[in-house]
Amino acid sequence: MKMKKTIVVLLIGLAVGWVTLGGTQVIMHSTSDTEFCLSCHTMQIPYEEYQGSIHFSNAKGIRAECSDCHIPSDPIGYVWTKIRASKDIYHEFVTGKIDDEEKYEEHRMEMAQMVWDQMKSNDSATCRSCHELDAMDTYEQSEDAIKMHDYGGANNLTCIDCHKGVAHFPPVAEMDSEAYDNLVSETENTPESAKHVYTVSSAEMGEFGRINPAVALEVLSASDTERQVLLQGYQMQGAEQVLYMGEGQRSIIASLTDAGQAGLKVGEYKEDEYGNKWRRAELTATISSPVLPSSESLWAYAEELDNVYCSACHAKIPATHFTVNAWGPVAKGMGERTDISELDLEILTKYFQNHAKDVAGSDH
Known part of the structure; x- marks a missing residue:
């Protein structure tokens, strides 16, 4: 009798366990x-x-x-x-x-x-x-x-x-204007005595053309409203209407009018390994646009842009991962997938290019 009772209890236990576990599994699966x-x-x-x-x-x-x-x-x-x-x-x-x-x-x-x-x-x-x-x-x-x-x-x-947006739309990344407004407000404290400055927006050069945002300039003289600056870069034969950041580096720092091209002081063309000819070029111009005395705040703002518009969708890619020339199309292609403004994209691109692997450790 004890054996029968034990077997019955075991069978009931197995049944209850099977129903409980099996039922739980069915519910979990369903x-x-x-x-x-x-x-x-x-x-x-x-x-x-x-x-x-x-x-x-x-x-x-x-x-x-x-x-x-x-x-x-x-x-x-x-x-x-x-x-x-x-x-x-x-x-x-x-x-x-x-x-x-x-x-x-x-x-x-x-x-x-x-x-x-x-x-x-x-x-x-x-x-x-x-x-x-x-x-x-x-x-x-x-x-x-x-x-x-x-x-x-x-x-x-x-x-x-x-791969954060692989199956569902990622959250729309936006950065309010306060950060850029703070950046511009800092330009009010840029002293006339500053010897080097950085543009925070496009800077008109009168009849000579326009300097892009996030470009370093040497100051020759300054007054309350204007600065005479020296713009230094490189010109590529066949694309004389623009100045590039460095020889062989397709990061545009300025767009020039005919008068701007005529006002350049240039060196001799030298051919690179790809058959393109480059020469050093510089232009003295006058600007009245807001500028910063160092790149520190500008690059800090660019890093905020990186965190909001880039890292929100994928892992943060260090600037040294690509070359100057690679960063241009990469940033443009990624920027088209976001709501980043044209100005912010230009500042962010310049940040990447100024810290790219082929300029890392230089004075850019």
């Missing part, structure tokens, strides 16, 4: 599929964004569902993610925190950052369940992609550091 996610009204916006991504439709016919990207497969990560997701149910049915598009956009950064932090903490585990560096066919990748994956591997970056 609440992880895309259909369940979409049962919440607030998931319609991210779902529509996801439908336009390569993870929804691609040439290979492979679709990554919501759970593939948002729920880690390891037991602890799986359970912890499900527990955290309970807040979504609470906000869906109780608070209505993101129940319309306006509210959703208001909280987009907060929600995105939470997901980015989670993926950063687990080394992008869900990404790596499908994508592994060792399995990538580099012959099928662009040259830039190869370089960035090598850079990421060498610098302990994880997938989400660079």
